[in-house]
Amino acid sequence: MSSPEEIATEQAAKAVMSLHHDLNLGTFIFAAGTDALLCGIMISQFISYWTFSSDDRKFNTAIVTITTLSSFCATLFIIVLMFKLFVYNFGFYAPFASVPLLTYMSVFDIIPSTATQIFFTHRVYKLTGRSKILLGLITLLILVSLTGAIGFPITQELYHTFYKSDPVKANALLQSHVTMTYLWLSGALGADVLITSSIMLSLMRSRTGWKVTDRTITKLIRVVVETQLPPTILLIVFFVLIFGYKDTYLDIFPLWTQSKFYTCGVLASLNSRYSLRRALMNSSSQGITPSKPPIIHVLTETYIQHSEATTLPNDSSQAKPRYLNDDKQFTPKRQPAKDPLDLDLDLGSDLDDASIKLNTLPTVDEVEGDGDSQRKMDYLEHGSKTALNGHLQ
Numbered sequence: 001m002s003s004p005e006e007i008a009t010e011q012a013a014k015a016v017m018s019l020h021h022d023l024n025l026g027t028f029i030f031a032a033g034t035d036a037l038l039c040g041i042m043i044s045q046f047i048s049y050w051t052f053s054s055d056d057r058k059f060n061t062a063i064v065t066i067t068t069l070s071s072f073c074a075t076l077f078i079i080v081l082m083f084k085l086f087v088y089n090f091g092f093y094a095p096f097a098s099v100p101l102l103t104y105m106s107v108f109d110i111i112p113s114t115a116t117q118i119f120f121t122h123r124v125y126k127l128t129g130r131s132k133i134l135l136g137l138i139t140l141l142i143l144v145s146l147t148g149a150i151g152f153p154i155t156q157e158l159y160h161t162f163y164k165s166d167p168v169k170a171n172a173l174l175q176s177h178v179t180m181t182y183l184w185l186s187g188a189l190g191a192d193v194l195i196t197s198s199i200m201l202s203l204m205r206s207r208t209g210w211k212v213t214d215r216t217i218t219k220l221i222r223v224v225v226e227t228q229l230p231p232t233i234l235l236i237v238f239f240v241l242i243f244g245y246k247d248t249y250l251d252i253f254p255l256w257t258q259s260k261f262y263t264c265g266v267l268a269s270l271n272s273r274y275s276l277r278r279a280l281m282n283s284s285s286q287g288i289t290p291s292k293p294p295i296i297h298v299l300t301e302t303y304i305q306h307s308e309a310t311t312l313p314n315d316s317s318q319a320k321p322r323y324l325n326d327d328k329q330f331t332p333k334r335q336p337a338k339d340p341l342d343l344d345l346d347l348g349s350d351l352d353d354a355s356i357k358l359n360t361l362p363t364v365d366e367v368e369g370d371g372d373s374q375r376k377m378d379y380l381e382h383g384s385k386t387a388l389n390g391h392l393q
Contacts, residue, residue, distance in 0.1 A: 006094065013093035016247070024096075024249040031253040032082050038260035039075045042068065045267035052274050060270060063119045067112040071263040074108035078256055102252070103153040106184065109258045110149035113188055113231070116262040117142050120195045120228065120269075127202035134198060141191035148184030155180050181242065189235045196228040216280060223272045227265035234261050 002010075017024050046068050053060070089095045096102075121138045128134055155177035162170040203221050207214050238254035245251070 009097065010092060010094045013097040017093050017096060017249075020248050027249050027252050028082070028085065031256040032078055034253070035075055035078050035256050035260060038257060038264060039072065042071060042260055042263050042267065045264060045271060048271050049267055053270065056270075059122070060119070063115050063266060064270065066115045067259075067263040067266055070108060070111035070115075071259040074105070074112075074256075074259045077105065077108060096249070102255070103156045105255050106149045106152045109255065110146060110184070112259045112262045114142060114146055116231075116266045117188075117191050117195065119266055120199070121191075124195055124198045124202075128198060134194075138191055138194055141187045141194065143187075144183050145185075145187030145191060148180045148182070148187060151180035152177065152184055185235060185239045185242070189232065189239065192228065192232040192235060196224065196232060199224050199228070212280075216276070219276055223269060223276075227269045227272075231258070231261040231265055234258060 046064070049056075049064055085095055117138070121135065121142070124138065125131065125135050155173050159170055159173040159177055162173060200221055203217050203224070206217055234254050234257070238251060238258070241248075241254065242251040
């Protein structure tokens with residue numbers, strides 16, 4: 001037999017749920033399903049992290065362990081709530097107004113959110129040149145959020161305790177409960193906005209103009225948006241629903257799924273390191289095809305010019321150039337090439353007196369022993385067809 005107090009509580013809870021019956025009940029089912037889906041994604045990301053990051057830093061490992069375990073416990077708590085609301089107490093509305101069932105969920109939410117914010121605060125501290133002012137401001141906002149989240153279920157419990165025995169104190173506790181809610185959500189929202197904006201501004205300022213570097217920075221900005229923006233938007237939605245729609249249970253959705261948004265965000269951020277490395281390796285190897293080394297052709301030309309004002313030293317030991325004439329004999333004077341089409345060309349007219357008075361010509365054996373003369377003769381025979389060596393004086 002139910003007591004009059006229990007009957008009154010049941011009627012009050014039924015009146016609240018009946019205002020938006022389908023919407024309120026559907027919110028619980030939709031929130032539980034979304035949390036279960038995000039829990040599966042979280043487990044998959046957690047396995048990937050331990051597969052590729054078994055030797056990661058202890059700080060990162062501790063953050064991942066805390067956020068994952070607390071989020072998984074939150075999922076188990078939601079499953080217990082769903083069984084109690086829709087299985088064991090099916091047809092009753094009083095359990096929906098029970099304090100431990102809903103308000104204590106903030107404790108499961110604040111653990112992964114605080115750990116995630118500490119992780120990204122450490123990154124902001126390094127990206128901003130170890131700014132202590134920014135670090136202190138973000139830390140203050142995190143502490144404010146932590147205080148509000150812990151005080152949220154405590155003030156709610158005390159309110160229900162003194163609701164009938166001491167109405168004045170109960171009203172004061174109700175105001176404290178509202179204040180704790182503001183501190184919880186505003187502190188978390190302020191920390192998320194400050195962290196996200198600081199990281200994005202620091203990455204944008206790191207652009208160097210190099211194509212590969214700027215492409216990497218763009219990918220990092222995309223990762224920040226994908227991992228930090230969802231929990232920030234969820235907090236804004238939570239803030240609007242809990243104060244703008246007080247007669248509904250729509251705030252259950254962000255309350256139950258908040259922990260998964262933070263945990264999946266930090267896991268995605270850590271796992272993106274390996275996808276970025278693979279993308280950089282693939283982009284750096286694209287467009288590179290093996291090719292043969294270039295062949296360099298060097299053309300050497302030797303020019304010899306005699307000036308009338310310059311006289312060569314008279315050294316009998318110095319080798320002199322010799323040229324092979326048409327009679328298969330060597331002569332110290334190079335003869336011009338005969339035009340095959342000009343049969344009446346007089347070669348003797350181009351010879352000087354020295355070549356005519358030459359009585360003794362060197363033999364082939366004597367010339368073959370003179371290597372320098374042969375090289376000089378080869379240069380002159382295969383010289384450049386220019387005005388400098390076209391006709392020697």
